[in-house]
Amino acid sequence: MIIRFSLPLFLLISTLIFSQQPATNAEAIQQGLRQKQQMTLSSLVQHVSFENIGPSVMSGRVVDVDVNSNNTTEFYVAYASGGVWHTVNNGTTFVPILDAAETINVGDIAVDWKNNTIWVGTGENNSSRSSYAGIGILKSKDNGKTWENTGLIDSHHIGRIVIHPNNPDEVVVGVTGHLYSPNEERGIYKTTDGGKTWTKTLFINANTGIIDLAYAPGNFNVMYAAAWDKDRKAWNFEGSGTGSAIYKSIDGGNTWQKISIEGSGFPTGKGVGRIGLAVYDENTIYAVHDNQFRRKKNNNKSNTGRLTKEDFKTMSVDNFLKIEDKKLNAFLKTNGFQEKYRADNVKQMVRGKTVKPQDLTKYLEDANSMLFDTPVIGAEVYKSNDGGKSWVKTHSEYLDDIFYSYGYYFAQIQVSPSNKNHIYISGVPILKSKDGGKTFSSINGKNVHADHHALWINPKNPNHLVNGNDGGVNISYDDGEHWIKANQPNVGQFYAINVDNETPYNVYGGLQDNGVWVGANTSIEDVSWHQSGHYPWESIMGGDGMQIQIDNRNSDIVYTGFQFGNYFRLDRAVNERTNIQPKHELGESPYRFNWQTPILLSSHNQDILYMGGNKLMRSMNQGDDWTPISKDLTTGGKKGNVAYGTITTISESPFQFGLLYTGSDDGLAYVTQNSGGSWAKISDMLPKDLWVSRIIASSHKKERVYITLNGYRWDDFTPYVYVSDDYGQNWKNIGNTLPLSPVNVIKEDPVNQNVLYLGTDNGAYLSLDGGKTWQVFSKDLPNVAIHDIVIQPEANDLLLGTHGRSIYKTNIAALQSLNNEIMNRDLYVFEMPSVEWSDTWGVSWSKWFEPYTPSSIIKFYSKNQGEFSIKIMTEGGKVLQEFSTQADKGINYVKYDLTIAEKGKNSLEKEFDDEEVSKRKNGKYYLPVGKYYIEISNKEVRDKVLFKLE
Numbered sequence: 001m002i003i004r005f006s007l008p009l010f011l012l013i014s015t016l017i018f019s020q021q022p023a024t025n026a027e028a029i030q031q032g033l034r035q036k037q038q039m040t041l042s043s044l045v046q047h048v049s050f051e052n053i054g055p056s057v058m059s060g061r062v063v064d065v066d067v068n069s070n071n072t073t074e075f076y077v078a079y080a081s082g083g084v085w086h087t088v089n090n091g092t093t094f095v096p097i098l099d100a101a102e103t104i105n106v107g108d109i110a111v112d113w114k115n116n117t118i119w120v121g122t123g124e125n126n127s128s129r130s131s132y133a134g135i136g137i138l139k140s141k142d143n144g145k146t147w148e149n150t151g152l153i154d155s156h157h158i159g160r161i162v163i164h165p166n167n168p169d170e171v172v173v174g175v176t177g178h179l180y181s182p183n184e185e186r187g188i189y190k191t192t193d194g195g196k197t198w199t200k201t202l203f204i205n206a207n208t209g210i211i212d213l214a215y216a217p218g219n220f221n222v223m224y225a226a227a228w229d230k231d232r233k234a235w236n237f238e239g240s241g242t243g244s245a246i247y248k249s250i251d252g253g254n255t256w257q258k259i260s261i262e263g264s265g266f267p268t269g270k271g272v273g274r275i276g277l278a279v280y281d282e283n284t285i286y287a288v289h290d291n292q293f294r295r296k297k298n299n300n301k302s303n304t305g306r307l308t309k310e311d312f313k314t315m316s317v318d319n320f321l322k323i324e325d326k327k328l329n330a331f332l333k334t335n336g337f338q339e340k341y342r343a344d345n346v347k348q349m350v351r352g353k354t355v356k357p358q359d360l361t362k363y364l365e366d367a368n369s370m371l372f373d374t375p376v377i378g379a380e381v382y383k384s385n386d387g388g389k390s391w392v393k394t395h396s397e398y399l400d401d402i403f404y405s406y407g408y409y410f411a412q413i414q415v416s417p418s419n420k421n422h423i424y425i426s427g428v429p430i431l432k433s434k435d436g437g438k439t440f441s442s443i444n445g446k447n448v449h450a451d452h453h454a455l456w457i458n459p460k461n462p463n464h465l466v467n468g469n470d471g472g473v474n475i476s477y478d479d480g481e482h483w484i485k486a487n488q489p490n491v492g493q494f495y496a497i498n499v500d501n502e503t504p505y506n507v508y509g510g511l512q513d514n515g516v517w518v519g520a521n522t523s524i525e526d527v528s529w530h531q532s533g534h535y536p537w538e539s540i541m542g543g544d545g546m547q548i549q550i551d552n553r554n555s556d557i558v559y560t561g562f563q564f565g566n567y568f569r570l571d572r573a574v575n576e577r578t579n580i581q582p583k584h585e586l587g588e589s590p591y592r593f594n595w596q597t598p599i600l601l602s603s604h605n606q607d608i609l610y611m612g613g614n615k616l617m618r619s620m621n622q623g624d625d626w627t628p629i630s631k632d633l634t635t636g637g638k639k640g641n642v643a644y645g646t647i648t649t650i651s652e653s654p655f656q657f658g659l660l661y662t663g664s665d666d667g668l669a670y671v672t673q674n675s676g677g678s679w680a681k682i683s684d685m686l687p688k689d690l691w692v693s694r695i696i697a698s699s700h701k702k703e704r705v706y707i708t709l710n711g712y713r714w715d716d717f718t719p720y721v722y723v724s725d726d727y728g729q730n731w732k733n734i735g736n737t738l739p740l741s742p743v744n745v746i747k748e749d750p751v752n753q754n755v756l757y758l759g760t761d762n763g764a765y766l767s768l769d770g771g772k773t774w775q776v777f778s779k780d781l782p783n784v785a786i787h788d789i790v791i792q793p794e795a796n797d798l799l800l801g802t803h804g805r806s807i808y809k810t811n812i813a814a815l816q817s818l819n820n821e822i823m824n825r826d827l828y829v830f831e832m833p834s835v836e837w838s839d840t841w842g843v844s845w846s847k848w849f850e851p852y853t854p855s856s857i858i859k860f861y862s863k864n865q866g867e868f869s870i871k872i873m874t875e876g877g878k879v880l881q882e883f884s885t886q887a888d889k890g891i892n893y894v895k896y897d898l899t900i901a902e903k904g905k906n907s908l909e910k911e912f913d914d915e916e917v918s919k920r921k922n923g924k925y926y927l928p929v930g931k932y933y934i935e936i937s938n939k940e941v942r943d944k945v946l947f948k949l950e
Contacts, residue, residue, distance in 0.1 A: 059472025091486025097144025121158025236640025290407025394437025443480025510545025663692025759786025842920025
């Protein structure tokens with residue numbers, strides 16, 4: 001239904017109806033999971049399979065590792081958004097074991113090694129920008145073949161799970177709770193019947209959950225818990241509060257007493273942030289604390305004589321003009337002021353009163369600088385020797401360069417089981433102390449990622465460490481002096497992907513904290529690259545990798561960058577990198593750039609580049625110079641420490657240069673039809689205050705535009721998807737039949753206007769009728785967040801950029817050809833691509849290796865399910881091979897190995913006197929070069945298609 005209101009009536013109704021939706025409740029989440037399960041079974045594309053093409057070497061964020069101490073070559077690794085993986089060969093290879101579950105978002109795992117039972121607390125515990133919610137506690141007794149949801153659905157994020165070492169049915173769970181909203185299902189829960197029932201044994205308040213939990217070795221009754229009071233919003237993150245504290249239980253988690261109280265020596269009050277715990281014995285406990293109290297002012301003036309931005313906050317005009325030009329120029333250059341801002345002209349601007357000295361501070365302060373410049377105390381380590389009655393800080397100096405100002409992401413501490421003075425703290429980097437925390441040293445190796453989240457210490461060999469970080473898994477056997485990397489799983493966390501037009505085409509992608517990488521779509525993702533030393537994917541940018549645009553005239557020219565709008569133009573042919581981030585004018589507030597700043601090369605002219613801050617910027621010369629072509633296209637931002645009020649998505653119509661759309665993180669969408677000469681807001685009829693995850697101009701109809709909104713930052717999981725056929729003046733909801741899950745991306749098929757692709761926080765969907773109905777699109781794809789979708793038009797390949805399982809690919813030629821005529825037929829066999837015959841079929845270069853076996857995919861559409869016969873025939877009708885398959889309603893894929901039967905071989909030789917088909921080393925006969933028919937039939941219908949071997 002198209003929504004049309006007169007303006008006064010609309011304003012009233014929008015206030016009543018379209019105000020911000022509350023957090024999605026647990027019952028609705030369960031209903032959405034059931035709906036997706038039912039849709040999966042009936043999907044018309046349930047057999048359209050995806051292939052994971054990697055990459056793997058950079059890995060993704062690990063939240064926990066659990067090692068079998070009786071056989072340390074066996075362990076489990078939990079990835080924040082990539083599931084749980086199992087190895088039995090010390091990390092040489094892994095297999096995923098959570099893929100059958102309804103989510104692969106993980107906060108913590110606990111393994112009962114005696115009974116082979118795995119507990120998974122779903123929903124990441126790190127409270128990051130992409131820490132996805134879970135669905136409670138999952139339990140498996142068969143190594144992940146099947147999973148049982150044992151409850152706590154509304155927990156969203158799990159901090160820690162501990163199992164009684166002598167009673168596997170007794171489990172205590174620390175629930176962190178919702179990330180962006182208050183909720184009651186947080187605190188500590190305990191079960192004594194293996195998860196059948198749960199009792200809440202500690203609840204502090206609706207904003208305070210439990211982030212860590214540990215018990216005394218040898219005495220499960222003595223237990224400690226870290227409570228964390230936090231408030232995350234899209235524009236601000238308060239990572240501390242009065243609810244944060246340490247609690248103790250002496251009855252196995254049944255009752256709790258707060259022990260970090262006034263006079264205990266441990267900080268109390270509003271500045272108490274995330275706490276990590278390590279228990280050596282009943283009396284000895286360590287705590288690492290993200291202290292958010294402000295540092296005491298240092299009244300000792302720096303003797304460097306250099307200017308800082310703080311100097312200009314209260315500086316008078318007279319004093320400013322007295323600064324030596326050399327000194328002022330040093331400040332301007334080292335702080336990245338544009339070239340035009342040098343001492344002489346800035347002083348002239350101050351004399352002319354067009355700017356003030358305070359504007360030099362203003363020029364440098366945005367949400368990102370405020371986040372990193374916050375003078376908090378930061379990382380601290382405390383120790384108790386009396387069971388938590390009293391605490392002493394172990395070090396006298398600040399522990400700088402560990403947490404910076406985002407300690408909410410870390411705060412993990414471990415103590416060696418064999419020496420109470422040997423401790424490790426995880427941050428940026430990972431540190432160890434051999435004197436109980438008095439002094440520390442880094443054990444961050446050259447092949448180890450800087451951001452750390454998990455560490456296991458071998459109780460029988462304390463030099464043996466297994467570390468989990470943002471770059472996967474590392475193993476050390478010399479207490480961190482050297483590390484082995486164990487990154488076989490494809491668990492990359494992509495924000496954005498793109499493709500070029502080379503042959504074979506290349507895939508580009510930006511990853512969470514692992515930069516930007518590029519590789520051929522045909523790259524083989526296995527260990528064979530170790531022989532040459534050249535991994536098939538190449539890193540071309542560091543930081544948190546973001547969006548990528550490739551010049552379609554010259555694929556060596558690539559535009560990409562990292563977080564908060566730090567973009568570059570790369571010339572890969574000569575290894576040149578040019579910074580192209582737009583700069584504001586002195587006297588203006590800095591542009592606000594989103595964490596995932598959008599960029600777009602104009603399809604009409606590849607010299608023209610767009611970038612979204614809070615205004616839309618345009619460069620006519622490949623990013624060398626920029627002009628804002630809009631006003632502020634957001635609500636203006638909000639006070640906080642996270643960049644907000646920023647453009648998140650840009651689209652330009654392929655029909656008309658300058659027909660542009662933008663969407664923002666605060667729910668606004670705009671259109672201009674004259675290259676920014678005028679702008680019209682088109683979001684008034686849409687739900688308010690939501691992140692505009694995509695706005696896409698149609699390639700089939702000039703007036704058509706799609707928009708998706710994302711409520712993730714409100715814990716609102718409603719799928720908001722709309723289409724407009726009048727430039728956004730009116731919108732039609734096409735997402736109301738989708739299962740609950742926030743939507744990240746929509747893609748219109750370039751060939752068939754009725755085909756749409758959708759990526760959500762819990763998988764992919766496809767529509768064959770312009771959004772009226774949706775199909776689950778998930779063959780060989782786990783329930784992972786899809787962040788981006790691209791289509792390579794020449795290859796007809798669709799690629800999914802997932803945030804947790806790297807990149808998936810499938811060919812969509814069959815989908816693109818689907819129309820009403822085909823879908824109304826009882827049976828239709830799709831065209832078969834020709835296959836190049838090879839002398840390698842059925843042979844190997846050594847008897848010790850498996851022969852190479854080719855295959856091709858036969859695709860057909862069936863209006864009904866049932867059994868079908870498949871025949872491979874000569875042009876004259878001789879049957880060379882025959883087999884059957886069970887088909888479902890919709891598109892079916894059948895793998896054919898290109899063999900022919902003995903009888904078929906004889907028929908072929910008789911039909912062609914000079915044709916001899918030889919048996920290959922594997923004992924099979926293969927089709928020779930020629931033309932054949934593939935015929936599919938049952939008792940009622942039949943269809944066939946020509947098939948060529950060249």
